[in-house]
Amino acid sequence: MAYKVFTAGSLATASDVNTYLMKQSVIVFADAAARNAALTSPTEGMLTYQESSDHLTVYNGSAWIPFDTTWTTYTPTLAGVTLGSGSTLSAAYAVIGKTVIVQFYFALGATTAITGDVSFSLPINHASSNRSASVGTCVVTDASPATRYPGTVLLSGTPGYAFIRVGNASGTYLTQVACSSSVPIAVWAVGDSISTTIIYQGV
Numbered sequence: 413m414a415y416k417v418f419t420a421g422s423l424a425t426a427s428d429v430n431t432y433l434m435k436q437s438v439i440v441f442a443d444a445a446a447r448n449a450a451l452t453s454p455t456e457g458m459l460t461y462q463e464s465s466d467h468l469t470v471y472n473g474s475a476w477i478p479f480d481t482t483w484t485t486y487t488p489t490l491a492g493v494t495l496g497s498g499s500t501l502s503a504a505y506a507v508i509g510k511t512v513i514v515q516f517y518f519a520l521g522a523t524t525a526i527t528g529d530v531s532f533s534l535p536i537n538h539a540s541s542n543r544s545a546s547v548g549t550c551v552v553t554d555a556s557p558a559t560r561y562p563g564t565v566l567l568s569g570t571p572g573y574a575f576i577r578v579g580n581a582s583g584t585y586l587t588q589v590a591c592s593s594s595v596p597i598a599v600w601a602v603g604d605s606i607s608t609t610i611i612y613q614g615v
Contacts (some may be wrong), residue, residue, distance in 0.1 A: 416432040439458070439459070440461045444469075459471075477507070477510075478507045478509075481507075489532065490530070490533075491528075491532075492527055492531060495521075496522065496525065498521025499518070500605075502518075507614065512534070512614040513610070516608050519605040520600055525593070528591075529591065531568065531576065532573065532574055538571050538613060540571070541613065547567055547574065547610040547611060547612040548609055548610030548611060551607050551608070552578055552604075552605070552606050555601065562579060563576060563577050563596075565577070578595065591606075
């Protein structure tokens with residue numbers, strides 16, 4: 413479909429309206445369900461707006477993907493952690509095309525325990541090209557005494573999880589190691605936390 417410029421007095425046929433006018437404009441719907449019901453055979457490049465979420469989406473030829481930046485909360489699955497009671501877990505993500513941004517925060521409660529290699533699930537699987545890649549930095553905070561340990565976030569070999577790594581200065585060069593019940597905090601306690609913002613390529 414080429415782009416068409418209408419001039420004064422030109423005839424607008426049904427085909428012109430259905431292609432040029434409709435597909436070169438932003439179509440407004442109440443929500444995604446209404447959009448999907450009306451556009452059963454969308455054309456690549458179509459742009460729609462959902463009133464319920466104030467959200468723009470574009471059709472990429474196979475799916476509707478976000479065209480603007482909106483933050484969505486989600487509840488990640490944790491590994492290497494026993495949540496217990498009183499813990500704080502918050503996460504949110506934004507998608508721009510295939511770029512995914514995730515903010516993650518976790519603070520220990522009264523009966524929370526770090527049991528091993530800490531990881532959290534991603535809201536959108538990462539692309540295979542991102543496997544084992546470093547996608548951001550993290551901070552592990554010991555609430556008392558107030559100490560911050562810098563680290564790195566790595567994506568797993570299998571899409572879907574991100575792993576926390578912290579610095580180890582015991583050797584000649586700084587290395588990255590997994591968290592454990594005693595790393596980097598000797599005794600994890602209430603208020604200790606892990607926070608990060610990561611950016612990666614989604615599928």
